[in-house]
Amino acid sequence: MFTQRVATPPEVRDMVGSEATEVMRLLSESIGSLYPEGEAWLRKRLRDVSDGKALCKVVRTHDALSGVAIVTPKRSSAVKLSTLFVAEDSRGQGLGSALLDDVLIDLEVAGVNEVYVTVAHHLSDTLGRVLLPRGFVRVATELNRYGTGRHEAVFTRLAP
Numbered sequence: 001m002f003t004q005r006v007a008t009p010p011e012v013r014d015m016v017g018s019e020a021t022e023v024m025r026l027l028s029e030s031i032g033s034l035y036p037e038g039e040a041w042l043r044k045r046l047r048d049v050s051d052g053k054a055l056c057k058v059v060r061t062h063d064a065l066s067g068v069a070i071v072t073p074k075r076s077s078a079v080k081l082s083t084l085f086v087a088e089d090s091r092g093q094g095l096g097s098a099l100l101d102d103v104l105i106d107l108e109v110a111g112v113n114e115v116y117v118t119v120a121h122h123l124s125d126t127l128g129r130v131l132l133p134r135g136f137v138r139v140a141t142e143l144n145r146y147g148t149g150r151h152e153a154v155f156t157r158l159a160p
């Protein structure tokens with residue numbers, strides 16, 4: 001009576017320039033509340049992406065932008081996953097995992113040895129559910145990084 005439906009994996013791809021406004025809209029609320037000067041920071045990152053200095057991956061569902069990952073180079077051998085975000089109503093469907101897997105493939109191809117993430121302390125368990133199964137290790141907590149009580153958890157992954 002019922003036919004089995006095979007779930008299609010979400011398509012993750014590089015952001016195109018015309019999506020920058022949507023990325024701003026998706027991230028502005030969370031970035032603005034988590035980090036001082038968050039919006040200015042994000043604008044700069046998106047300029048870096050269009051200049052080829054940073055990487056931005058997106059995933060869409062029902063034609064709306066539902067997830068974003070941004071990677072910025074830091075030291076010669078390390079990069080920072082500076083954003084991994086999925087819209088609230090699209091969480092728990094594998095989008096965060098798909099974004100991160102795609103980023104890690106690109107980094108492997110580029111020969112990057114180390115990727116790290118810093119995340120607001122209260123989000124560390126949620127992010128950890130995506131990071132830890134992929135070889136990230138929680139290595140530190142930066143106390144009061146963005147003001148009193150605003151600690152950041154630091155996760156690192158070395159290339160296998």
Ligand SMILES: CC(C)(COP(=O)(O)OP(=O)(O)OC[C@H]1O[C@@H](n2cnc3c(N)ncnc32)[C@H](O)[C@@H]1OP(=O)(O)O)[C@@H](O)C(=O)NCCC(=O)NCCS
Pocket residue numbers: 030031034082083084085086087090091092093094095096097098119123126127129130
């Ligand atoms: C962390 C985040 C990206 C995960 O995205 P997501 O699309 O929900 O992740 P997935 O659906 O791929 O789930 C990843 C894992 O977490 C588990 N998970 C997801 N939501 C969960 C929940 N509420 N409770 C328990 N487990 C949960 C999933 O089962 C999955 O585990 P599995 O791989 O063993 O099945 C998303 O929750 C998010 O954007 N949070 C806000 C982060 C943020 O504010 N970032 C801004 C600063 S960087």
